Amino acid sequence: MxxxxxxxxxxxxxxxxxxxxxxxxxxxxxxxxxxxxxxxxxxxxxxxxxxxxxxxxxxxxxxxxxxxxxxxxxxxxxxxxxxxxxxxxPVWGPLSGNYRTVDGWVRLHCNYPRHEAAVCWGLGVPGSRDVVTKTVAGRIAREVEHAVVSAGGAAAELRSPEDWAAxxxxxxxxxxxxxxxxxxxxxxxxxxxxxxxxxxxxxxxxxxxxxxxxxxxxxxxxxxxxxxxxxxxxxxxxxxxxxxxxxxxxxxxxxxxxxxxxxxxxxxxxxxxxxxxxxxxxxxxxxxxxxxxxxxxxxxxxxxxxxxxxxxxxxxxxxxxxxxxxxxxxxxxxxxxxxxxxxxxxxxxxxxxxxxxxxxxxxxxxxxxxxxxxxxxxxxxxxxxxxxxxxxxxxxxxxxxxxxxxxxxxxxxxxxxRMAGGLPGAEPHWDFGTRLPGVDKPTWTP
The missing domain is CATH 3.40.50.10540 (Crotonobetainyl-coa:carnitine coa-transferase; domain 1)
Incomplete structure (x- = not known):
């Protein structure tokens, strides 16, 4: 190491x-x-x-x-x-996950509404996992990736290391x-x-x-x-x-x-x-x-x-x-x-x-x-x-x-x-726990 x-x-x-x-x-x-x-x-x-x-x-x-x-x-x-x-x-949305295609696999990222909407729009399907699974199974992985990304979504074909290197x-x-x-x-x-x-x-x-x-x-x-x-x-x-x-x-x-x-x-x-x-x-x-x-x-x-x-x-x-x-x-x-x-x-x-x-x-x-x-x-x-x-x-x-x-x-x-990493001169630590989103004013502390 x-x-x-x-x-x-x-x-x-x-x-x-x-x-x-x-x-x-x-x-x-x-x-x-x-x-x-x-x-x-x-x-x-x-x-x-x-x-x-x-x-x-x-x-x-x-x-x-x-x-x-x-x-x-x-x-x-x-x-x-x-x-x-x-x-x-759960950290994953209902439609997020890996899907089998005609020639391999593709992953769809649908944790946010706009990304789920892009999958539905790009593939022309309703927001149903069963329907998405069936639709993707009849298409080529790269075609699915392109359709979703072009619609403003997030997707990735499973590539081999050799394919990625090239x-x-x-x-x-x-x-x-x-x-x-x-x-x-x-x-x-x-x-x-x-x-x-x-x-x-x-x-x-x-x-x-x-x-x-x-x-x-x-x-x-x-x-x-x-x-x-x-x-x-x-x-x-x-x-x-x-x-x-x-x-x-x-x-x-x-x-x-x-x-x-x-x-x-x-x-x-x-x-x-x-x-x-x-x-x-x-x-x-x-x-x-x-x-x-x-x-x-x-x-x-x-x-x-x-x-x-x-x-x-x-x-x-x-x-x-x-x-x-x-x-x-x-x-x-x-x-x-x-x-x-x-x-x-x-x-x-x-x-x-x-x-x-x-x-x-x-x-x-x-x-x-x-x-x-x-x-x-x-x-x-x-x-x-x-x-x-x-x-x-x-x-x-x-x-x-x-x-x-x-x-x-x-x-x-x-x-x-606990915070990882030891620093004897000043051990790292957080001064307080996580605050609720948006509770602080948009200003710097004095």
């Missing part, structure tokens, strides 16, 4: 990581992919990045630690989320780095306010939805950032995921489809230090918040853009989710049908790696100045995971109970996975 972490850290910083201890075995998660190793390296990278910020504050970070069992639990955190002990609500988007993803971090404009150096936490006094504006972006914000909040999640009252949510990823964040609603809402967002950005966004690529640019506009509005801002399929290639603007990317890029390839990863590792790893990159960019902003842009994608993370090789697919029985804790939240008494 150490060589994996060394590679990630070199990509982020060009340096060798400081003192770090990685523990545990990879058999905590089943399947042939090295998901537990990737999870551990991602957690360690983010924690090391936080430690570097402590050094800027003249605080000794100590020896960073990351354990495979704790990392695996964090990568499945939504499965452990409980309110008053009740099991979490696909123009697969080629584009393979040519991109795991993390792209660069200065995009000049700006004065940042001065960190006094704090005994890595991100104390750092304001993070989070314009994200499931799942990678919210995970990144959750990690930043655990290291002391003031994270304000911006949503909209009219947009649907997957409550289990929103509740799980909202730890330590404030939550507000801003209607970006109105002039007043966009004016409010400008005020928030003008006082932010970091902007994390996972809108469909191009969406923020269309309403006046592209990288150039953001750099002008807030010189010195760290901008983190997360996407499904990367920022180059014919699918750069395509909607996508973890389960769809696994289908497209061959990770879910199986001779008897889709065989997905044991957890939504592309989402979670991208979130942790994004947090690591953001903290690295904040450090560079302090030492060098500049406005910085960070870019990652689920497909890029998938390419990285695939490059790590394979392991024995078997797994051991794992008890995660000691990694769970309870806290008060806007939803009631909440059970959650």
């Amino acid at each position: 150490r060589e994996i972490l060394d590679g990630v850290w070199h990509t982020l910083t060009g340096e060798t990581p400081g003192p770090v201890e990685l523990t545990g075995a990879e058999d905590v998660l089943p399947g042939p992919y090295r998901v537990a190793a990737a999870a551990t390296a991602s957690v360690a990278a983010a924690t090391l990045s936080a430690g570097e910020l402590l050094k800027l504050r003249e605080i000794d970070p100590g020896v960073v630690t990351a354990d495979t069992r704790h990392a695996a639990a964090s990568f499945a955190s939504e499965a452990f989320s409980r309110v008053e002990g009740a099991s979490p609500e 696909h123009p988007q697969g080629e584009a993803v393979a040519s991109l780095p795991l993390v792209h971090l660069e200065p995009i404009d000049e700006a004065p150096k940042r001065t960190l306010f006094y704090s005994d936490r890595p991100l104390g006094g750092v304001r993070v504006l989070e314009l994200t939805h499931v799942l990678a972006g919210p995970v990144a914000g959750r990690v930043l909040a655990a290291h002391g950032a003031d994270v304000l999640h911006v949503g909209a009252a009219h947009l649907p949510r997957v409550e289990t995921l929103a509740r799980d990823t909202g730890q330590g964040k404030r939550s507000t609603f801003v209607a970006l489809d109105t002039e007043g809402g966009r004016a409010r967002l400008k005020k928030l950005i003008s006082r932010a230090d970091v902007l994390v966004q996972s809108f469909r690529p191009g969406a923020l640019e269309r309403i006046g918040f592209g990288p150039a506009e953001l750099a002008e509005l807030r010189p010195g801002l760290v901008i983190a853009d997360l996407s499904a399929y990367g920022w180059e290639g014919p699918w750069a603007r395509r909607r996508g989710f973890d389960s769809l990317v696994q289908m497209s890029n061959g990770i879910a390839w199986g001779s008897d049908g889709p065989s997905p990863l044991p957890v939504q590792a592309l989402d979670h790893a991208t979130g942790w790696l994004a947090a690591a990159a953001i903290m690295t960019a904040v450090r560079r902003q302090v030492t060098d100045g500049g406005t910085w842009r960070v870019r990652l994608s689920l497909a890029g993370t998938g390419h990285w995971l695939d490059s790590l090789g394979r392991k024995d697919p078997g797994s051991s029985e794992v008890d995660y109970s000691d990694l769970l804790e309870q806290t008060e939240s806007g939803y009631g008494r909440l059970t959650r996975v």
Whole structure:
């Protein structure tokens, strides 16, 4: 696992990581992919990045630690989320799932009404799973994918790794780095306010939805950032995921489809230090918040853009989710049908790696100045995971109970996975439990 972490850290910083201890075995998660190793390296990278910020504050970070069992639990955190002990609500919509076609398989993502409507419109069927199953069974997988995507929905054909490698988007993803971090404009150096936490006094504006972006914000909040999640009252949510990823964040609603809402967002950005966004690529640019506009509005801002399929290639603007990317890029390839990863590792790893990159960019902003842009994608993370090789697919029985804790939240008494990653100089933790969506004012705390 150490060589994996060394590679990630070199990509982020060009340096060798400081003192770090990685523990545990990879058999905590089943399947042939090295998901537990990737999870551990991602957690360690983010924690090391936080430690570097402590050094800027003249605080000794100590020896960073990351354990495979704790990392695996964090990568499945939504499965452990409980309110008053009740099991979490389903995260998949009635029409979401894998469907057999004439020549293979296709996955339809229907967790939101607009995506379900796109499936019905694109395939010319009512919202009945039986009807969708019958219709899809008589069509070619690529034809179904195209029909749904063209209608504004989200779908993916199950491709083999070889097919993906030869696909123009697969080629584009393979040519991109795991993390792209660069200065995009000049700006004065940042001065960190006094704090005994890595991100104390750092304001993070989070314009994200499931799942990678919210995970990144959750990690930043655990290291002391003031994270304000911006949503909209009219947009649907997957409550289990929103509740799980909202730890330590404030939550507000801003209607970006109105002039007043966009004016409010400008005020928030003008006082932010970091902007994390996972809108469909191009969406923020269309309403006046592209990288150039953001750099002008807030010189010195760290901008983190997360996407499904990367920022180059014919699918750069395509909607996508973890389960769809696994289908497209061959990770879910199986001779008897889709065989997905044991957890939504592309989402979670991208979130942790994004947090690591953001903290690295904040450090560079302090030492060098500049406005910085960070870019990652689920497909890029998938390419990285695939490059790590394979392991024995078997797994051991794992008890995660000691990694769970309870806290008060806007939803009631909440059970959650404790924050992963050890940082003796400032152990990461959330200052409060998840708040109800939209309960906070769209302003920064003093």
